[in-house]
Structure formats: structure tokens, C-alpha cells
Amino acid sequence: MKAGRREPNVIPGFGITLGFTTFFLSAIVLIPLSALVLKAGGMDFSRFVEVITSPRALASYRLSFGASMLAAAINMVFGFALAWTLVRYDFPGRKFVDAIIDMPFALPTAVSGIALTAVFAGNGWIGQYLEPLGIRVAYTWIGITVALTLIGMPFVVRTVQPAIQEVQRDLEDAAETLGAGRFYVFRRIIVPTVLPALLTGFTLAFARAVGEYGSVIFIAGNMPMKTEITPYLIVIKLEEFDYAGAAALGVVMLAISFVMLLAINLLQVWGRKRMLVSR
């Protein structure tokens, strides 16, 4: 800050921009979150614990965070493959595929939910073939994971794409002349180089999935203890006018999300430190 004041910067107005940043962050993020905590603080502690540790709530956490984690992990693998294909190969319709990746960004989540339900329901296009095999997708945790995978996919692809572009062919060529096979090159050269971006993509997809509501509620079926995600539970509390209970669940989500994101970020910092020394 001192340096910023003494030396004239290329872009003027450090004070104004910092002020605006603080204001914006407060108004949009921090104040509502504090309100949430305050609201939850309105109830006494034993009641708070009772709400957040009720079996139904615990089951919903498991489902919400578990399915989100699984969906983000699936995205990490297949999103990487998608991004790789888009960067490395030239095929007819590549631009088109590239554009379609962003569809889940733009689609109202309820629409994707309805669409997925229609496809995966017992009598849907895909559901009717899975049903005889004993695989039920709609109204189970599998359906939830499918929905969360769909909405998280563009996050992984879009963050990993530039990173793959940066992996110089020369690196692979060098490894090859040194005697490495394809899998070895992938494991030892490509993955470590792309890993930071892959983690970022994972984080974004996970964060998005945890907060997802619209696309899940249609395909989930919302059976208590089985296919009920935490955001849905919060909505139920609201409909019962139990604002404090809703806030309590919100605080729990906030805490878990924060801890997980922090952990992933630390992991990234550790990974970056090895990669980004100068250059």
C-alpha cells in the first residue's frame, strides 16, 4: 500500500478501487453471510445442535457433499478428456462442440433438471434401458450425481483448456526421445503440468454442485433420508416458517464449504509453488 501511494501507478485511483472492492464484497457476500449466522444465533444452542444433527439433516449433508464430491471428481476426469480433445485434435465440428460446453452455464437449472428427469425416468429415453438392468437413475443418488455432473462440467473444461494449451508439444517430444512411453509421459509430464488447473476446476465444480438446487430437485424425488439434499431441506424449513432452523442448516453448509475450499486452495498453493517459480 505504501508503494502504491508513493509511486504513481499506471492505473490511477487505488483508493477508489479498493474502497469499491470492499464495499462490493461486503454488500454482496459478507453482510448476507453474517446475517445468516446472526439469524441462526437467534436460537438457543441446544436447539441449534438438535437441528443440525437431526438424522434427516445428517443424511442430507452426506448426500449433498458426497454427490458433489463425486460429480466434481467425475468432471475432473472426463472434463480433462474433453478439454484435451478440444485442444489437441482438429475435427469437423470442433468449434460447435466447444460452444456446446457452455450450455449448462446458460441453461436455467430447472430446465436441465426437467430434461434429465425426462431422459432418466423409468420410462425415459435412457431410463427405459437402464431399468431392466436394475439401475435406477431418477429419484436416486445416481440421478443427483448426474445432475451435478452436468452443471459442473463447463467449470472443469474451461479452466483446464488453457492449461493444456500451455503444455508444449516439445515437452512430450523431449520425453519421448528420452525413452518414455505414452502412459509414462501422461503420468509424469502432462498430469503434473495440468494439475493446478485441474484442482481449480475441481474446486469450482464442487462449489457449484454444493449450492445447486434447481436441477437436482426434479430428478432427486426428495425422499427424506434418501434423496434429499441439504438445500432442499432448507427450503422445507422455510416453508414451515422455521427461519432459524433454515439458517442453522445454512451455517453448517457455509462452514463445511469453507473448510473444503480452503483445503483445496492450500493444496493448489502447494502445487503452484513447485511449478511457477519465475518465468
Place this chain on the structure above:
Amino acid sequence: MSIALDQVTKRYQDQPVVNDVSIEVGEGEFFVLLGPSGSGKSTLLRAIAGLTGIDHGRISLHGRDVTHVRARDRGVGLVFQNYALFRHMTVADNIEFALRVRRMKRADRVARRKELLKLVALEGLDERLPGQLSGGQQQRVAVARALAHKPQVLLLDEPFGALDAKIREELRRTIRSVQRELGITTVLVTHDQEEAFALADTIGVMNHGRLLEVGHPHDLYAQPATRFVATFLGAANLLLARQSADGIRFGATPVNAEGSERVQAGREHEVVAVLRPEEVELAAAREQLSSNFIARGAVEEVAFTGALERLRVRLLDEPSAAQLLGSGSAAEARVEVTRTQPERRSLPLSAGMQVALGARRLHVLPTPISSFLACAPTESEAELLSREPLLESLSTRMKTRVATRAIDGLGDSPVPFAGVAAIAAGDNAATTVEWLLEHGAAEVLVLPRQAPSPTRVYIHWTDEGVRRATLAVSASLLRHVSAEAVYLGIVPEGAQGTGRAAPMRQLLDARSEAQTVHNLEMRTELAIGETVTEITRNLSAGTAQMLVLGITDIHQAGTAYRSLLAAQPGWPVLIVYRPGESRIRPEIAA
């Protein structure tokens, strides 16, 4: 042979980027592939490494045919311009990469790594990450990494490109000493001639995908065979001189020149001569020159560059100025001169002063295509013809000029024709060709309108007596266009016994002569049938084809081959004429 490339060709979208290249690199030799960007040198290096497949030819390393062997099994070490170090690994891990892949024991790995780091003078930096090293150090690591698995061949792709001058020199020395110490066969690719001179045992110069010349650095500099090599390796003034049995003249003045070939008495050739800037002598007056006077000039520009002084001198004598190549018009003819400090002190010069120029040493290029002369009935048509795209691109690439001449009426010509005469294709072409050949022209290029640059050149001659000349002209042409050369041998239909064997033998002779004498890689095709029909059939088979036709009888052009010179469908035909006695005349090689 440590590395042997045999007729290696690589095409991208049908365009040959590496065109019929054959190289042999001896054990422990430091071979430098030199060429401008886009000349195909890097592609060739990648092909040796196995990172790029080839469309034609064979590659062998130490006698083992590796054409279809994967890069990782070829046992080569490759160093890239941008280092290509694994940035997430320490120096130690980078160097040990090839050893880990081979599952070498840890103790052995460490020992080998220490040895390599010592070799490239980077001891103690084992645990650094590439990002913490300077550019020069990173490239040293890359060299060490490439040598870790004890490759039999070391390949370097512009390894100094990203470094500044001082570090570049230092690293150059390191690489040279490492190469000597290990005695490893090395191929380095560069566009920097200074680098090539500093490092190479042998230099191969590439342009447009072709390997033009291979030789010892000094020989290539002093006696280049092609104008590209003459101008790419150091600066060169190119002059058009005339060579006869008596010697070489520049304008009206005789000059002493090296590399002059015997010329048959009574005939005169136009030749291209190389005058290196340091071989130009400047004096205040003609009498004070110790070498042969070539022209008078006015100093236009003097630049001090440390050890040497660079001057640009405009030639004042109109006829000799017109004989200087590489400048647009005669009025712009400039000779580049460099002088050492003692020379400068003995005759200080500044812009505007008049001087006499002498040539201490002139090297005559053994190239049969010296310049072009566009001939048409009127001057304006000749002018139009001289701007034909193919002619323009040829003259630009050959760094020569296109003069024009009106030849109305085909009467007697007062001035003998010099260089390659160019005429428009058409019904009268055959008659004009005969007339030109009678009046001293030795090569005539018959051009259809808007002919594209050829991608395939067919070569055929009617008589073995003109083989050498046709090959020499073809080689000179093909050095400047990226086309593939195909010799078309034709067996008359129904030929038996010797009638069949002779064309076969000619075909084999042709190929080996093209290769050994002219350094021209050429395919051969054998057709059975009537000559003109077969030539026409082959020319019609593709879009951008061209024909080089050697004849010994002037009237062949107007009779048998008349149909090839028509405007429609029309192919560029380069007629090479040598009279019958050329059988005994030693034709200028390459």
C-alpha cells in the same frame, strides 16, 4: 556411417517440406544443417529423431534402419530451442528422467547425474527447479538430460536461439567441447552462419526443403556452387560475367577468376561470379590497384563496425553496373565492400568520393542458368512476358535479372543471346525456339500464360550427349523451386534386347550422375511407347508440371516436340540445347 539419410521426403498437404534429402554423417562428426526458416531443416532433424514420420526414403543410425522405429527406441538425444525442461521437476529429476524410464538403480543414476552436471559445468545445482536457472543454465541442463541415456546421436534444434550473444558463445564452446570429449555424432540445426562456421566439421545448406550443398565450412565459403549458398554464407556481390576460351571478362575488362572451366573455342557463356566484400580492392585511381580493375564507383555509405569498415559503392560505368545482380535496376547497382583497419588507414574514404574497384578474387559459380532474357516480337510484349509469375519468381529466387529484347521478324541478330531466353508458348513457339538456338541461345524457356510454379519437373533428353547439360540445368532449376524431379525414360514400343536394355541403363546412369555430380535427388520413371505421347501423358497427369528437355539437334524442337510448345493446355518447357560435339566437351558441373 553414423547417420545415413537416403532420399528422405516429407510432405505437408502435398507440398514437400523436405525434398529428397540424402546425407551421410560420419562417426563423431559435428554436422550443421544450415538454412533460413522454413527451409525444412528442423523437420529433417525431427525426422531423424523419429518425432516426424517421413513419406519417402530411409533413415539409418549406425547401420540400423530406423525408418519405422519409434522415437523412444532410436537412442537419440534431442535438445530444443526452448529447452523443453520439465518445469515441475528438479534439475536432478530432469537429468535422471531417461534413467528412471529405464529403471536404473538409484546409485547408478546419481553417479551418472553427477558426471553429466560436471560435463556441462553445473555442479551443485541438482535440487534447483528449472525456473530458478538462467536461460544458459537451463539449456545446459537440457544438454545433460539429452545425454543421460548415452545416445549414439545428439541432435540440437537451434539450441542457442533464445539466448543473448555472450551466453550463446559460452554455451557454444561448452557444446563443442562436450561433443569432442564424448566423440558423439552430432547434428545441429541453425539459421546462423556464424554459428555454423564456429561449430561444424561439415555444413549442409538447405533451402526450400532441398539440401543444396554439403562441405567443409571453408570450401563452402570460398567455392560455393550455388548462388543461394554464396549469398547465405556471408555477404556476396553477384556479377554477370562472360566466359570464353580466353578467360573471364566483366563488362569489357578481363578479370582473373578461380573455378573457371574450360570453354570450347569460339563459344562464349554468360556466368555468375561471386565477389566477396573483402575481396574488393578500393583505390583512388585505376593505376593504383594491385588487382584487376572491374569498374569505377562512388562511395555512398561508410559504416564503422569495429574490426571492419563496411562500404557501399555505386558503380559509375553504366555497362558494368548493369551486370551487377541483386539490385533492381542498373542505377541502383551497389557493391558491398569491407575493409580492415590497416586498409582503411591507408586510404580513408567518405561518402561521395570516387574510387576504382578491383577484384582480388572472383569465384565463378558453376551454374548454367545465369540470367533470363524475355524475348517477344515487340518490346512491350517482352516486358509483359518478363512479368509472368513463373519467370518473376524464378528470377527472384535465383537472385538474377530478367532482361527484355524485341525480336521482331526473326532476322539476323547483331548481339548473341546470353542466359536463358524466355518466350511465350504458342503456335510460333517452335519456330522461335529454332531461331534462338541458331543465334547462340543454349537454353530456351517456353512459357504458357500464368503458369504456376511447378510441383513436379519431368526431365528427358533425346540423346545421351546432352545428358550432362540437361542434368546441370535441371539441378540449377530445381534448387530454386520446391518441386520433385522425375527422369522420364522412354522405351520404344516393341523394343527387344538391347533396344530395351539401353534405356534402362540410361535411367540408372542418369540417377547416379544426378546424385553424384549435381547433388540432385531424382526419381526415375520408365514408360513404354512413343516419346512425345508418353511425355504428354505424364505432363497431363497433374496440375503444375514442367518439362526440361535436352536436345542435340536444333530442328527437333520444331518437328518432333512441336506439340509440347503449344499454348493450350500448355506446360512450361525448358529446352536445353547442346550441339552434337558437346559429347566431348566437359560440361560445367552442377
